[in-house]
């Protein structure tokens with residue numbers, strides 16, 4: 001059975017040859033003309049960030065050329081699960097190949113085995129943090145403090161040849177795939193469970209989601225474990241979005257994987273990015289409080305119109321890049337339809353409300369905010385509410401998201417080192433310099 005190291009190494013010659021060919025034969029070929037609109041508009045539409053594991057377009061993401069729908073068909077499930085296995089998704093991102101059942105089993109075992117390496121100092125640091133600091137901030141600090149445990153950083157200090165760097169990056173990356181969920185669960189235990197269960201034995205035959213559930217105090221909670229699998233597999237990568245691009249930029253200077261992930265988490269707190277997940281929950285809660293359960297379309301229309309008239313955004317709709325419905329929404333909607341939350345619970349009512357707003361709000365936005373390029377519901381409209389409906393505290397939802405975004409980016413991190421890509425250093429340009437060029 002191939003290990004992940006074998007599978008990356010197998011792909012390496014072809015990718016190195018392609019990179020060399022592009023640089024040697026096509027260096028000056030234009031891909032796009034940089035317009036004033038690109039520069040003034042947050043680089044929107046500019047194909048400028050080389051990404052090995054995925055490509056994005058207005059229709060959605062493709063992972064090594066395959067759509068999400070194709071991967072939902074192709075990627076294996078963990079035994080007993082209906083969701084795409086996050087480990088299978090990771091394997092695919094690293095290797096561009098679908099893992100066999102044996103490869104998946106071995107890969108998952110390898111990740112859980114690495115849990116024993118989680119440094120005691122990191123756990124002590126994490127436990128010593130003040131509990132009024134929010135969960136994401138605790139993880140940001142813990143990851144930043146993990147630097148001395150980075151095998152990549154040690155290899156750099158010892159002068160490892162450039163061509164071998166990816167191996168050390170992959171060592172850290174594999175450690176982090178299990179360390180980060182376990183640290184997240186520890187933060188949860190410290191903050192919300194008086195420290196209970198933070199050392200509950202892991203299941204060495206289980207996958208990451210199952211072991212996360214064990215440490216979250218939800219051992220054997222199959223719907224929760226399935227939700228985590230769904231969520232992690234879906235959110236690993238979305239091209240050069242704010243969190244991923246922040247990690248890319250930071251790591252292009254050979255920042256080690258742990259603080260790199262902290263960078264992504266910091267960027268993710270912005271409310272125009274992953275922070276929108278919290279905004280969407282709070283907005284839906286306030287709508288529920290104002291209108292009661294199952295409001296009429298007219299009541300939703302009036303509520304949303306009042307939000308817009310007050311100059312506020314309606315969280316959960318529109319996307320910086322996508323121009324249709326985000327393909328990641330369909331599997332989440334399917335999951336919601338298949339789960340049996342009591343309809344009278346707050347979570348059940350929120351999910352029902354989102355079902356209604358997803359059809360009513362786009363029409364209101366089209367009428368009242370015609371500048372919004374695509375008023376379709378985005379993935380944040382539903383994903384955070386679903387976590388919340390499954391009993392996760394508001395404060396913790398972002399951290400569940402961050403676990404998978406960090407995992408997914410590590411595949412890019414490893415390939416950046418494998419391809420020997422340079423530090424990111426674009427030119428800055430002032431408005432006066434733009435005027436001088438016109």
Ligand code: MLT
Pocket residue numbers: 237238241242273274320321379
């Ligand atoms: C994400 O996956 O982080 C969001 O869809 C944001 C984005 O891709 O720009």
